[in-house]
Amino acid sequence: MIFVNGYPVKTAQISGFSSLTSTQKQVGEKLEKSRESFYYTSPHQFLFEVVMRTNIVAAANAMRDSGAGFATFVNSRCNPQYWRRTAYGGFLLRSDARPSDAISDIFINGKRYGFECTTAIMIMMYKAILETIGAGMFDQLFNGLLLYSTEHDEDLQIIAVPSGDSLPGDVRYVKNPEHHPNTPQWQGENLIDLGNGQFFGHGIGTGTIGEVIDVLNQKRMPGATVSAFLTAEIIRPNYRLMSEYTRHPIRRLLGGVI
Numbered sequence: 001m002i003f004v005n006g007y008p009v010k011t012a013q014i015s016g017f018s019s020l021t022s023t024q025k026q027v028g029e030k031l032e033k034s035r036e037s038f039y040y041t042s043p044h045q046f047l048f049e050v051v052m053r054t055n056i057v058a059a060a061n062a063m064r065d066s067g068a069g070f071a072t073f074v075n076s077r078c079n080p081q082y083w084r085r086t087a088y089g090g091f092l093l094r095s096d097a098r099p100s101d102a103i104s105d106i107f108i109n110g111k112r113y114g115f116e117c118t119t120a121i122m123i124m125m126y127k128a129i130l131e132t133i134g135a136g137m138f139d140q141l142f143n144g145l146l147l148y149s150t151e152h153d154e155d156l157q158i159i160a161v162p163s164g165d166s167l168p169g170d171v172r173y174v175k176n177p178e179h180h181p182n183t184p185q186w187q188g189e190n191l192i193d194l195g196n197g198q199f200f201g202h203g204i205g206t207g208t209i210g211e212v213i214d215v216l217n218q219k220r221m222p223g224a225t226v227s228a229f230l231t232a233e234i235i236r237p238n239y240r241l242m243s244e245y246t247r248h249p250i251r252r253l254l255g256g257v258i
Contacts, residue, residue, distance in 0.1 A: 002032050002046060003039045015043045024054045027168050027195065034165045040240065048132070048243035053169030055128035059107075060192040060200040063124055066110030070117075070203035072185050073149075079105055079112040083147070090148030091115075099142040100135035103127055117190045118149045120202030121171055124192060125156055125237065128169075133245045141245065155245075157238040164234055168195030171235035174209065176216040178224035186219035188228070 002009050011017050011028045020028065028050040031038055040046045071077060073089030082102035083091040093102055103126045106113055115123070126145070130138045141155040152158065166172060170193040179187045189212055191199040200206045204215050209230050216228035 001034065001037045003037060004043060004046065005041060006039075014046055016047050017043075020047070020050065021054075024050050027053050027057075030167055030195065034167060036164045044246075045240050045243045048246065049239035052128055052132045052237065052239060052242070053167065055131040056124060056169035056192060057194050058131070059124040059127040060194060062107045062127070063110070063120060063202060064200055064206060066107045066113075068106060068110035068120075068202070069114035071114030072116060075114060076116075076119075077112065077114045079109055081105070086146075086148070088148065090119075090146055090151070092147075093143070093145040098135070098139050099126075099145050100130055100138045102145065103130055103138075115147070115202070116149075116185055117202045117204075119147050121190045121192070121235075122147060122150065122152050122156070125152070125158075129156065129237075129242065129245075137245055155242075157241050158235060159238045161234040161236065163232040166193045166234060168193055169236065172199065172209075173231045173233065173235075174201075174212050174216060174228050175231050176219060176228040178220045178226045179216070180219060180221045183219055186216060189216060 002011065004014065011025070011032050017025070017028060028046070031050070038046070038049070076085065076089040076091070078085055078091045082094055082097040082105050084094055086092055093099060103123065106123055107127060126142065142153050145153060172191045172193060173188055174191065175188045176186055189201040189204055191201040191212065193199055194206070197208060198206050199209060199212060201212060204212055213228045213230070
């Protein structure tokens with residue numbers, strides 16, 4: 001259910017909604033039909049969330065097709081034109097590189113990169129906010145990027161919801177409690193909800209939750225009896241706060257069509 005200024009509203013009543021793409025409208029309608037309540041102080045906050053959620057899904061699909069490899073921190077790799085690989089396997093933005101160019105390069109020259117699934121989630125989030133607010137604002141906010149596990153710039157505001165409806169763009173986690181001790185990278189898998197019953201996890205690919213669980217169950221220690229399972233917690237950006245990053249909100253989000 002959607003609330004704007006304290007009142008329940010339908011998506012069709014929200015100014016600017018009719019100008020969204022069909023994919024964006026589908027995301028907005030999922031928010032409206034959710035059992036969760038989503039509160040906004042302006043139509044722009046709602047539109048921002050819809051557009052960025054759509055961009056997170058697009059970033060997941062783009063990463064799937066980028067050729068970027070799965071690698072542990074020990075074996076991680078990056079394009080030295082934009083990033084300096086740290087001793088612990090992270091990627092630190094070069095001082096002479098634009099953040100927007102560096103993030104985009106991961107999706108353009110993916111074969112030059114290798115990283116694990118938590119870093120992949122942060123990369124997809126950065127790509128989504130870049131596409132949502134534009135390169136100029138992104139470069140102002142995210143200069144000095146470090147890509148390493150769940151580490152992220154404070155301007156990429158992430159919140160955890162104990163439970164709720166899984167919606168397009170949400171981050172979910174499948175835990176594998178009896179993973180093989182020799183392969184700690186398979187202790188679980190971070191996933192992006194693609195909104196159609198499918199999820200993307202870097203290193204596993206696209207599939208249903210059941211298919212992801214089946215893959216992780218093959219990575220357990222001998223004699224394991226506890227199945228991998230989907231945890232209840234949902235990770236998502238704080239869309240309402242991050243909506244402040246757009247100076248001309250509705251025009252920027254809708255490509256200047258209104």
